[in-house]
Amino acid sequence: MKLLVPVTAGLEQITKRQLFALGYEKAPADNGRLALDGTWQDIARLNVFLRSGERVLLCLATFPAKTFDELYDGFYNIPWENYLTADSKILMDGKSVQSTLGAIKASGGVAKKAIIRRLADKLPIGKKTFSETGARTIVGFSVFKDEVTVTIDTSGAGLHKRGYRSLAYSAPLKETLASGLIDSTFYNPDRDEEKPFADPFCGSGTLPIEAAMKALHIAPGLHRDFDFTAWKCVPKGVLELAKEEAKDKEIRNRSLQIFASDINEKAVSIAKYHAQRAGVEKYIRFSVQDARKFHSEQKYGVLISNPPYGERLSDEQEVRKLMSEFGKTFRSLPDWNAYILTSLRDFERYFGKRADKKKKFSNANLECGFYSYFGTPPKNQL
Numbered sequence: 001m002k003l004l005v006p007v008t009a010g011l012e013q014i015t016k017r018q019l020f021a022l023g024y025e026k027a028p029a030d031n032g033r034l035a036l037d038g039t040w041q042d043i044a045r046l047n048v049f050l051r052s053g054e055r056v057l058l059c060l061a062t063f064p065a066k067t068f069d070e071l072y073d074g075f076y077n078i079p080w081e082n083y084l085t086a087d088s089k090i091l092m093d094g095k096s097v098q099s100t101l102g103a104i105k106a107s108g109g110v111a112k113k114a115i116i117r118r119l120a121d122k123l124p125i126g127k128k129t130f131s132e133t134g135a136r137t138i139v140g141f142s143v144f145k146d147e148v149t150v151t152i153d154t155s156g157a158g159l160h161k162r163g164y165r166s167l168a169y170s171a172p173l174k175e176t177l178a179s180g181l182i183d184s185t186f187y188n189p190d191r192d193e194e195k196p197f198a199d200p201f202c203g204s205g206t207l208p209i210e211a212a213m214k215a216l217h218i219a220p221g222l223h224r225d226f227d228f229t230a231w232k233c234v235p236k237g238v239l240e241l242a243k244e245e246a247k248d249k250e251i252r253n254r255s256l257q258i259f260a261s262d263i264n265e266k267a268v269s270i271a272k273y274h275a276q277r278a279g280v281e282k283y284i285r286f287s288v289q290d291a292r293k294f295h296s297e298q299k300y301g302v303l304i305s306n307p308p309y310g311e312r313l314s315d316e317q318e319v320r321k322l323m324s325e326f327g328k329t330f331r332s333l334p335d336w337n338a339y340i341l342t343s344l345r346d347f348e349r350y351f352g353k354r355a356d357k358k359k360k361f362s363n364a365n366l367e368c369g370f371y372s373y374f375g376t377p378p379k380n381q382l
């Protein structure tokens, strides 16, 4: 089967590396998605293990369509009876870019009609109507340059929903982005488990929790469910097998040095609570602290953070000042690597140092820069 994994722009290579580590060697990027072949067992594994992919889609067809009739026929020709049942709850999710078929709601209606017609023709339902009271299936169709790609979403809720984050505080990072950012840095607990990791603006705790999960090899999808498990077409036991594999891969006896702090007491208690839910609380040292006072006895370390954004003009002034003071603090740790995700324009000017590397990401519809500062590497790593 052909599988598609949508990824946040900028995380394609990182997600490819994660796929490679899981044994999927070929996954070319295709219009914001990585494409690979796989079975239902692979679908279960990808949902359980992938850290930065947004969801796992099963691609059912691609066909050209410029009119509603062509769209209807293309949809009717898909063997829906192999995937859906007479009571499937079908949700349509479409988008169109640079294409003649622009009216997405109307296109979704046409496509759904074709699916129902096909099911009525192929399933022995007699006079019964489609109740849509059964398992949910999100049918995706994206029209790009008049070519329609039809998918069903095996994940259901996006893969960023690991299940540990239940309380909101400030502007939390999406878990998939947080883990992708961590994977793009020099934080490598498999090589040096005691290398400190710090997030001095931790908010609800996403970065330190994702760092701990990575270090302990805790699969992000271990404690949640996925839409495909309720589908009748899926062989029994595939998710259980993937979760067994995940449990076998966990490494709990690590002496990690993960530090999470925030100036706000409520943020720290929320972060602690989330860490507890993720099963990593005992691996993270939490404290209420102003990031401008951040210090460490350790010579080397990795700091990954996303400070306040300062979206409103009045806040921006304050964030600039904060970044300038935090920049001075950081320079007292010349051997640490720092990675800052921020939407603050001219960040480097306020931080007081040119970044060694910059990358752009979109976070909650805000264009952000991810600024990397490399300290002197330890002698054994030169």
Ligand SMILES: C[S@@+](CC[C@H](N)C(=O)[O-])C[C@H]1O[C@@H](n2cnc3c(N)ncnc32)[C@H](O)[C@@H]1O
Pocket: 169, 170, 171, 172, 173, 174, 200, 201, 202, 203, 204, 205, 206, 207, 261, 262, 263, 264, 267, 289, 290, 291, 292, 306, 307, 308, 309, 322
């Ligand atoms: C954008 S949020 C971080 C969100 C976090 N990454 C998450 O996923 O939840 C910025 C955080 O910086 C904190 N903050 C603001 N000023 C601070 C300071 N001087 N020192 C430490 N934390 C500060 C805020 O309380 C807020 O929690």
